[in-house]
Amino acid sequence: MISFSRSTQLLLFAMSFPLSAVGAGAQADTSSIRRRMESNQQLVAQRLSTTSDDVERSRLVDQIGTIRVAAITPILRASVTETLRRENVVQGDRSRRARTGQAIGDQFDAELRLKLVELVVAFGDPAGIDALAGAVGTGGRAVNGIADFGAQAVPALIAVIEADRTNPDVVSGALDALRYIVEEHREEIPADQRQRMRALTMERLNSPQRYVSIVVAAAELALTDGSPDLRSRVIALRDRPTQAFTTGTGDTVRQDWLRQRIEARLRGEPALPLRKRSRA
Amino acid sequence: MHGNAADMYSYAHPWTEDEFDLLRTAAASTGTTELLSWDSYLDRHLHAAW
Numbered sequence: 308m309i310s311f312s313r314s315t316q317l318l319l320f321a322m323s324f325p326l327s328a329v330g331a332g333a334q335a336d337t338s339s340i341r342r343r344m345e346s347n348q349q350l351v352a353q354r355l356s357t358t359s360d361d362v363e364r365s366r367l368v369d370q371i372g373t374i375r376v377a378a379i380t381p382i383l384r385a386s387v388t389e390t391l392r393r394e395n396v397v398q399g400d401r402s403r404r405a406r407t408g409q410a411i412g413d414q415f416d417a418e419l420r421l422k423l424v425e426l427v428v429a430f431g432d433p434a435g436i437d438a439l440a441g442a443v444g445t446g447g448r449a450v451n452g453i454a455d456f457g458a459q460a461v462p463a464l465i466a467v468i469e470a471d472r473t474n475p476d477v478v479s480g481a482l483d484a485l486r487y488i489v490e491e492h493r494e495e496i497p498a499d500q501r502q503r504m505r506a507l508t509m510e511r512l513n514s515p516q517r518y519v520s521i522v523v524a525a526a527e528l529a530l531t532d533g534s535p536d537l538r539s540r541v542i543a544l545r546d547r548p549t550q551a552f553t554t555g556t557g558d559t560v561r562q563d564w565l566r567q568r569i570e571a572r573l574r575g576e577p578a579l580p581l582r583k584r585s586r587a
Numbered sequence: 588m589h590g591n592a593a594d595m596y597s598y599a600h601p602w603t604e605d606e607f608d609l610l611r612t613a614a615a616s617t618g619t620t621e622l623l624s625w626d627s628y629l630d631r632h633l634h635a636a637w
Contacts, residue, residue, distance in 0.1 A: 398624075401626050402624065402625075402626050404626075405625065405626035406626075411626055411629070413629050415627075417623050417624075417627035417628060417634070418623075418634070421621050421623075444624060445621060445622065445623065446615075446619045446620055446621040446622035446623070446635070446636070447615075447618055447619050447620045447621075447622070448620040448621060475608050475611075476611070476622075476624045476625075479612070479615070483615075517605065518605070518608045519605075519608060519609050519612050520608050520611060520612040520615070523612055560609060561609060564609070564612070564613075579615075579616040579618075580615055580616055580617065580618045580619070581618050583618060
């Protein structure tokens with residue numbers, strides 16, 4: 308295992324050489340180096356897809372991160388994206404175990420997914436939309452990265468909310484991404500998807516929630532969407548924030564947070580978190 | 588990881604998942620690039636980066 312990791316690093320080091328390093332007039336050599344780089348990346352892609360060793364996988368991803376994005380082959384991009392999909396499933400299982408009181412192991416590299424998200428966002432390939440949708444619980448890079456795709460990302464975001472209705476990080480991240488898309492591409496979202504999005508938002512506002520993150524993200528999306536039903540429901544929650552939370556979880560700190568966010572929006576302040584475009 | 592990162596942990600009080608969610612919501616509102624979860628680490632610390 309160790310010797311393979313070293314040889315993999317050597318391969319990656321070799322393919323990270325810029326083609327401009329080859330001397331002028333050496334066109335044949337340049338083609339040869341390009342073919343070797345592509346072959347090496349194919350080997351790395353296969354290894355990334357097959358290894359069960361978390362440490363090796365993390366090292367491979369670190370090394371891929373040192374390559375210029377434009378020089379990463381489609382095969383290696385696909386392997387990175389598929390690895391993110393798999394890690395989303397691993398994290399989802401871990402979250403479900405944790406929330407049902409089952410033990411969660413310590414053999415888990417939580418930060419591997421962050422590295423994969425960074426790469427998939429940099430690829431800017433719509434083929435990675437579903438993978439990014441599954442990673443919206445990792446913070447703003449994934450949330451902004453998927454929002455960069457605009458209306459075409461809406462079905463994937465709706466799907467993750469419907470698939471995992473209770474994970475606060477996934478649901479609030481997906482609601483934030485939908486809000487960004489509504490802010491920038493309101494007219495491009497098909498009517499049926501807009502209705503589904505509104506229904507999911509209203510569901511969070513009408514039924515008491517355990518997590519303040521979900522309530523706040525739903526309220527921010529509701530006010531951005533601006534439909535009269537959603538807006539009046541948010542105003543009702545401002546006046547009676549106890550209705551937003553399940554018994555025992557809606558203490559005054561959470562209620563105050565929610566009320567202050569709603570009042571800020573109604574004064575014309577922007578929704579939080581603010582949008583940050585990942586690509587120009 | 589690029590930029591600034593923080594790993595937040597309470598030594599005074601082992602926070603509950605709901606308290607963690609409140610802290611995470613506050614952190615998210617500042618525009619993080621990375622923000623991990625209640626079950627990311629066994630010691631329940633909150634990793635954030637901007």
